[in-house]
Amino acid sequence: MRRIAGWLIAAAALAVQPAAAEQPERLDIFKGVKSVTVQTEDGPVEITRVMTDCALNKGWLQPLVPVEGAHPATEIEVLEALGDPDWVVVDMRTIEWRVKATIPGSIHIPYTEVAQRLDELGCARAGQGWDCAKARHVVAFCNGPVCPQSPTALRAMAREGFPPERMHYYRGGMQDWLALGLTTVEGAF
Numbered sequence: 001m002r003r004i005a006g007w008l009i010a011a012a013a014l015a016v017q018p019a020a021a022e023q024p025e026r027l028d029i030f031k032g033v034k035s036v037t038v039q040t041e042d043g044p045v046e047i048t049r050v051m052t053d054c055a056l057n058k059g060w061l062q063p064l065v066p067v068e069g070a071h072p073a074t075e076i077e078v079l080e081a082l083g084d085p086d087w088v089v090v091d092m093r094t095i096e097w098r099v100k101a102t103i104p105g106s107i108h109i110p111y112t113e114v115a116q117r118l119d120e121l122g123c124a125r126a127g128q129g130w131d132c133a134k135a136r137h138v139v140a141f142c143n144g145p146v147c148p149q150s151p152t153a154l155r156a157m158a159r160e161g162f163p164p165e166r167m168h169y170y171r172g173g174m175q176d177w178l179a180l181g182l183t184t185v186e187g188a189f
Contacts (some may be wrong), residue, residue, distance in 0.1 A: 013063075024051060025050065026048050026049065026050060027050060027051060027058050027060075027146075028049070028059070029047070029048070029049050029061055031060045034048065034049070035048045040177035047071075054067055054069065057143050057144075057147055058146070059062060059143075059146035059147045059149070061145060062146065062151045063151070064169070065169065066137070066150075066151035066154050066155060066169055067154045067155055067157075067158045067167055067169075069138060069163075069165050070158075070169055071165075071168045072171060073168040075172070075176070075177065075180060077168060078103065078141070082103075082104075082105040085141055086136055087137040087138075087139065088107060088121060088122075088136045088137070088138055088139070089103060089107070089141070090105040090106060090109050090114075090139065090141070091108045091109075091142075092110060092140050092149050092150040092153045093142045093143060094110055094111075094112065095108070095149070096173070097143060098188060098189075099186065099189070100186065101174065101178065101184035101185070101186055102174070102184060102186075103141070103182075104183055104184070104185045104187055106188075107120070109153075110149075111136055111149040111156075112155035115156040115160045118132065118135075118157065118160060120132045121138055121157075122134050122135040123135050123162065129161055130161045130162070131162055132161050132162045132166075135162055135163060135166050135170060137167075138162075138167055138168065139168040139169075140153060140169055141155055141169075141172050141174065141177075142174070143174050144172060144173055144174060144175025144176060145172065145173070145176075146171065147175075150169060150170075154167050154169060
């Protein structure tokens with residue numbers, strides 16, 4: 001009888017263990033790196049990342065300054081920029097994300113198109129390239145700290161001649177904007 005009871009207890013313990021297929025997918029912390037091990041007083045601890053309800057995508061951690069000379073921006077700078085005609089707040093996500101929710105007053109230039117649309121940011125065509133001497137200050141955002149869309153766009157802008165000192169990167173993006181309960185608009189094109 002004890003043997004059967006032991007088997008039943010073992011079977012019950014296995015039943016509450018999640019199956020391997022139910023384990024959450026491990027996401028990149030850095031591009032191509034899924035874990036970082038740190039030493040603690042109690043021994044090594046492996047830091048990993050999985051998708052959560054508040055995470056908006058599966059990207060990887062982005063640097064605070066994706067282009068040398070660019071400036072990090074917080075919600076304060078975003079709000080100030082929205083009311084300043086010398087500044088423009090740009091949602092650089094794909095349209096599928098923008099229509100769900102975006103920052104009111106932002107414009108939309110997908111990260112894949114920004115290098116061809118610098119005229120919307122105050123640059124002028126100059127032969128094969130761009131003259132960005134009169135460019136507006138740009139606050140770029142996407143889905144948050146792990147979204148590579150706006151950092152990719154900022155690098156493309158710099159490559160095309162946009163001055164990095166006029167680039168401002170809101171790394172928190174929509175993830176932080178939503179977490180803070182700030183107003184959004186839906187269906188914006």
